[in-house]
Amino acid sequence: MSFLSVKNLTLRLRDNRAPLLRDVSLEVSAGEVHGLVGESGAGKSMIGKAVLGILPRAVEIAGGEIWLDGVDLLTLPPAARRKRVGGLAALIPQDPLTALNPSRRIGPQITDRLVDILGWKRTEAEARALDLLGEVQINDPARVMRQYPHELSGGMRQRILIASAFAAEPKLIVADEPTTALDVTVQKQILRLIAGMQARHGTALLFVTHDLGVVSKVCQSLSVLYAGRILEQSTVRDFFAAPTHPYSAALLGATPKYTDPEGSLTPVPEAIIARLRAEIAAYDEAHHG
Amino acid sequence: MFWQKLIARIGTTAVTLIGVAVIVFVVIRVVPGNPVAMMLPPGATEADVARLTALYGLDKSIPAQFLIWVQGVLQGDFGTSITTRQPVLDLVLGRLPATLELSIMALVMAVIIGGIAALTGTRLRGTKAEGAIDVANGMALSVPDFLWGLALILLFGVLVPVFHISGRVTPSLDLPFTTGFYLFESLFRLRFDLWADIVSHMLMPALALAIPLAAIIGQLLKQSLKETMHLDYVTLSRTKGYGENHVITREALPNAILPTLTLVGVQFTFLIGGTVIVERLFSYEGLGNMAIDAVINRDLPLIQGIVILFAVIFTAVNLVVDLLYTVLNPRLRHG
Numbered sequence: 203m204s205f206l207s208v209k210n211l212t213l214r215l216r217d218n219r220a221p222l223l224r225d226v227s228l229e230v231s232a233g234e235v236h237g238l239v240g241e242s243g244a245g246k247s248m249i250g251k252a253v254l255g256i257l258p259r260a261v262e263i264a265g266g267e268i269w270l271d272g273v274d275l276l277t278l279p280p281a282a283r284r285k286r287v288g289g290l291a292a293l294i295p296q297d298p299l300t301a302l303n304p305s306r307r308i309g310p311q312i313t314d315r316l317v318d319i320l321g322w323k324r325t326e327a328e329a330r331a332l333d334l335l336g337e338v339q340i341n342d343p344a345r346v347m348r349q350y351p352h353e354l355s356g357g358m359r360q361r362i363l364i365a366s367a368f369a370a371e372p373k374l375i376v377a378d379e380p381t382t383a384l385d386v387t388v389q390k391q392i393l394r395l396i397a398g399m400q401a402r403h404g405t406a407l408l409f410v411t412h413d414l415g416v417v418s419k420v421c422q423s424l425s426v427l428y429a430g431r432i433l434e435q436s437t438v439r440d441f442f443a444a445p446t447h448p449y450s451a452a453l454l455g456a457t458p459k460y461t462d463p464e465g466s467l468t469p470v471p472e473a474i475i476a477r478l479r480a481e482i483a484a485y486d487e488a489h490h491g
Numbered sequence: 492m493f494w495q496k497l498i499a500r501i502g503t504t505a506v507t508l509i510g511v512a513v514i515v516f517v518v519i520r521v522v523p524g525n526p527v528a529m530m531l532p533p534g535a536t537e538a539d540v541a542r543l544t545a546l547y548g549l550d551k552s553i554p555a556q557f558l559i560w561v562q563g564v565l566q567g568d569f570g571t572s573i574t575t576r577q578p579v580l581d582l583v584l585g586r587l588p589a590t591l592e593l594s595i596m597a598l599v600m601a602v603i604i605g606g607i608a609a610l611t612g613t614r615l616r617g618t619k620a621e622g623a624i625d626v627a628n629g630m631a632l633s634v635p636d637f638l639w640g641l642a643l644i645l646l647f648g649v650l651v652p653v654f655h656i657s658g659r660v661t662p663s664l665d666l667p668f669t670t671g672f673y674l675f676e677s678l679f680r681l682r683f684d685l686w687a688d689i690v691s692h693m694l695m696p697a698l699a700l701a702i703p704l705a706a707i708i709g710q711l712l713k714q715s716l717k718e719t720m721h722l723d724y725v726t727l728s729r730t731k732g733y734g735e736n737h738v739i740t741r742e743a744l745p746n747a748i749l750p751t752l753t754l755v756g757v758q759f760t761f762l763i764g765g766t767v768i769v770e771r772l773f774s775y776e777g778l779g780n781m782a783i784d785a786v787i788n789r790d791l792p793l794i795q796g797i798v799i800l801f802a803v804i805f806t807a808v809n810l811v812v813d814l815l816y817t818v819l820n821p822r823l824r825h826g
Contacts, residue, residue, distance in 0.1 A: 254729075254730045255729070255730075256726050256729050256730055259617065280734075281734060284729070284732045284733070284734060285732050287730065287732065288730065288731050288732020288733075289732065291730070292730065292731075293726075293727060293730040295723050295726075295727055296723075297723060300722060300723040300724065301723040301724050301727050302724055303724040303728075303742055303745075303746070304724075304746060304821070304822060305745040305746050305819075305820070305821060306745070314728075314731065315731035315732060318732075318733070318737075319731060319732035319733070350821045350822070352821070352822050363727075
């Protein structure tokens, strides 16, 4: 039994019913790192948001199931669902500059979930936060706990958010493009940090990214999305050896190579895009209404 | 940095006050109407008028009068009221507590009403209830304070007479107070009977002043709350397991409140201005009521004193808001 199991999830916009995810299914076992790859707007972030229950108000779930540790979250009442997700899962957000509350000190932003939701003692929660800040290689954690976000760099803040995500020892973490907003020099360190933390804690990771290079480094399996449809699901090893879908092959081909940056930058061929669009249109036709 | 800012602010305040003093001094002397003529009984001779005019120094040129007045002010002497013949400073300071209490009560009511409206509207966003709150806000905003005062007098003074609508306290009561701050002193002395009577007098004028301000606070705070609710740290807080109420009050509110605070500072000075008419309407013995009497009687020294005091209050309020802003926004605290 997979720890996270998304079955036939369909999302659409509330007002004009335009589909955002079309019949998406995926499985993530305990401790597995699963990559969600696709262009901007492919719907990869929406999967993570649906699992965590933070879909924008304009988006509604039109069908499907989201099983987390043996319970279908979509059948739970909102309060019970929030509590379950808060205890079992966590988010590493995309932009560390906007994901910390500017008017609250760092310490309480890490410990609040432990104390308020999971009922820890404050002293225990603070000790845990200090440990984790040390683990993400922050110097003088006790001082940082008393600081405000604006006093820290982007890289520091992302480390804090990673520590915060691991605070309740969750079984699943959704990492939503966690390095996109960072400086290139910091990206690698953060990536290595997330991979290391994941391995040590044995946490399953849903890794949302548009960077296949990142997927090859940290993921074991992946799903390729296009326009809210999953085109291909496989292990990372098989995928990079021989992608089965022509779009995946084209994506791989579009990855720039250091040896030949100009020549290797090839766009996905028009013919493949046209074929995908036709498939999506046919799908929408078949599922109309 | 903080002290430099404070000293600079006090400097600009002094310049502002001098400007206000000059304008008021000139304007009330240029407009028609002679205070001396109003003091003397009908049938007074030209000689009587001339003597009294000289007595109050009104025969000198305006710049000369101004210099005399400024010299007095610098020694704490704001002159003598023409109508009551009492020192202006005593009169004005005697009335100040009544107006301050009324303004502060109105401000507190406005913050409570507006805050509740904004929080409820945010909690129920996207529903019909939010629409109803918006409509109520619009109505409250489009009617000025003195009309609300009239409406409240009709409603709670005439139709359902549950509150006092005239004066500051029931005149037959024995008042043990040593300060002018009746509302606070009655609480301090544990005289809850007097306190209830004072509140019953203040509630309607305070509400009339509070309603338009509450609407402005409600509207702006709801707007900034709704913008804040989309931010990443609010979303992150939801993933931790927090519900809507916690997310609104603990994550969004402390950040959304800053623009509202600036506005409250500006609007509070308008509210104090509003006391002039509302106090008149409710025969409330405050500065505003005194200001109207002073203007009607052409009591020049008293008008000057009241206007200067209002100007001092306005600048003081703005200073307090600036300081509060620094306290609430950690980004301003450290260079």
